[in-house]
Amino acid sequence: MGGKRFAVLLCAEDSEYVKKKYGGYFGVFVEMLAEEGETWDVYKVAGGEFPDDEELRFYDGFVITGSCNDAHGNDVWICKLLNLLKKLDSMKKKVLGICFGHQILSRALGGKTGRAKGWDIGVTTVNLKSSKLFTALKMPSLLSIIECHRDEVRELPHKAEVMAWSEKTGIEMFKYGDHIMGIQGHPEYTKDILLHLLDRLLHCNLIEDTQAEVAKASVETSEPDREAFKRLCRTFLKGSLQL
Numbered sequence: 608m609g610g611k612r613f614a615v616l617l618c619a620e621d622s623e624y625v626k627k628k629y630g631g632y633f634g635v636f637v638e639m640l641a642e643e644g645e646t647w648d649v650y651k652v653a654g655g656e657f658p659d660d661e662e663l664r665f666y667d668g669f670v671i672t673g674s675c676n677d678a679h680g681n682d683v684w685i686c687k688l689l690n691l692l693k694k695l696d697s698m699k700k701k702v703l704g705i706c707f708g709h710q711i712l713s714r715a716l717g718g719k720t721g722r723a724k725g726w727d728i729g730v731t732t733v734n735l736k737s738s739k740l741f742t743a744l745k746m747p748s749l750l751s752i753i754e755c756h757r758d759e760v761r762e763l764p765h766k767a768e769v770m771a772w773s774e775k776t777g778i779e780m781f782k783y784g785d786h787i788m789g790i791q792g793h794p795e796y797t798k799d800i801l802l803h804l805l806d807r808l809l810h811c812n813l814i815e816d817t818q819a820e821v822a823k824a825s826v827e828t829s830e831p832d833r834e835a836f837k838r839l840c841r842t843f844l845k846g847s848l849q850l
Contacts, residue, residue: 671708709789752792794836
């Protein structure tokens with residue numbers, strides 16, 4: 608007893624493949640972030656499952672996952688999630704948003720999201736802005752991360768700050784105070800997950816063959832810096848270092 612407690616706010620349905628191989632996306636995040644002595648829970652918010660208000664104070668941090676839905680949409684669960692994120696901000700809870708989570712955090716805090724100029728899929732190089740956190744973790748100025756998105760943060764909330772950018776996406780990472788951070792890419796993804804997702808997107812005619820070929824080529828020639836991003840995400844959620 609007494610260990611830290613975290614919750615994953617799951618914003619997508621698990622594919623059968625990810626469920627069988629990784630225990631669902633919750634399992635993927637636990638693999639990246641969990642350490643001995645911690646408790647990790649999951650709330651399937653896309654299915655309407657949310658923590659009660661009185662439960663929030665028991666958690667040290669929250670992680671918001673990616674989603675097939677648009678962060679600028681107004682589905683019932685998305686509106687409910689926006690309200691929850693505003694509460695977590697007022698409580699100064701640590702919140703880490705990934706992809707859709709990055710976008711919905713920005714929206715909840717007053718920023719704007721929307722469609723980007725086409726898909727960004729594959730292994731992408733992002734530029735890191737100089738910061739105390741990056742310096743403390745001895746992170747280089749360039750890092751590679753797996754991307755899979757066609758929406759983006761268009762305008763940051765007031766007082767939020769860009770932490771990283773790429774050739775295609777102006778806001779790859781942002782921070783808001785010392786308790787909220789968003790990452791557009793997928794530090795939790797393996798190459799295997801991305802390749803499986805590419806096949807699903809092709810099957811559903813959501814991307815073209817040429818887009819899939821370019822993405823697969825980037826996977827073959829580039830290696831995502833998963834360990835560096837794992838250190839970053841763990842330190843942000845659990846550490847006392849200032850952003």
